[in-house]
Amino acid sequence: xxxxxxxxxxxxxxxxxxxxxxxxxxxxxxxxxxxxxxxxxxxxxxxxxxxxxxxxxxxxxxxxxxxxxxxxxxxxxxxxxxxxxxxxxxxxxxxxxxxxxxxxxxxxxxxxxxxxxxxxxxxxxxxxxxxxxxxxxxxxxxxxxxxxxxxxxxxxxxxxxxxxxxxxxxxxxxxxxxxxxxxxxxxxxxxxxxxxxxxxxxxxxx
Numbered sequence: 118x119x120x121x122x123x124x125x126x127x128x129x130x131x132x133x134x135x136x137x138x139x140x141x142x143x144x145x146x147x148x149x150x151x152x153x154x155x156x157x158x159x160x161x162x163x164x165x166x167x168x169x170x171x172x173x174x175x176x177x178x179x180x181x182x183x184x185x186x187x188x189x190x191x192x193x194x195x196x197x198x199x200x201x202x203x204x205x206x207x208x209x210x211x212x213x214x215x216x217x218x219x220x221x222x223x224x225x226x227x228x229x230x231x232x233x234x235x236x237x238x239x240x241x242x243x244x245x246x247x248x249x250x251x252x253x254x255x256x257x258x259x260x261x262x263x264x265x266x267x268x269x270x271x272x273x274x275x276x277x278x279x280x281x282x283x284x285x286x287x288x289x290x291x292x293x294x295x296x297x298x299x300x301x302x303x304x305x306x307x308x309x310x311x312x313x314x315x316x317x318x319x320x321x322x323x
Contacts, residue, residue, distance in 0.1 A: 118143050276313045
């Protein structure tokens with residue numbers, strides 16, 4: 118996204134939440150837009166001790182867990198476009214919430230938050246890894262007879278490399294959670310993995 122579209126998004130009360138991750142990525146490299154984001158997000162007077170709701174991250178993780186449980190109890194994944202979009206939506210919503218919370222309003226996660234912030238990073242990284250790879254594996258299991266197709270095999274090989282990168286990134290976050298850009302990297306890798314799964318599914322259907 119360019120500066121104009123990002124500034125419009127920041128000032129639009131009805132902005133599409135699906136673009137939050139792209140906005141966050143732009144804010145990493147554009148100090149002017151980041152300053153605007155901080156000004157838009159900051160009320161006229163904000164107490165120094167303000168903290169996010171204690172159950173914020175728990176609510177997000179509960180939503181992910183319910184989605185996983187529902188898929189395990191239901192019939193095998195049938196490639197429904199709506200289910201596929203909902204899965205991507207959950208992963209991207211988690212990524213957007215985590216990234217924007219850390220980039221736009223870092224003061225909310227300052228020294229006062231202590232170790233709880235660090236554990237939050239690990240929890241969210243593990244949840245994103247589990248949801249992303251789990252959703253992609255469901256699609257892979259539907260390929261069956263198409264697994265010998267050279268193009269499908271190539272996509273699967275790429276997917277395995279991305280999954281390894283996701284695991285490695287999650288381990289880095291667990292070791293050092295001070296850099297919010299690592300969560301952004303994890304979100305980007307999840308997006309790539311889900312896209313590879315979608316391409317494999319479409320190729321298998323053709």
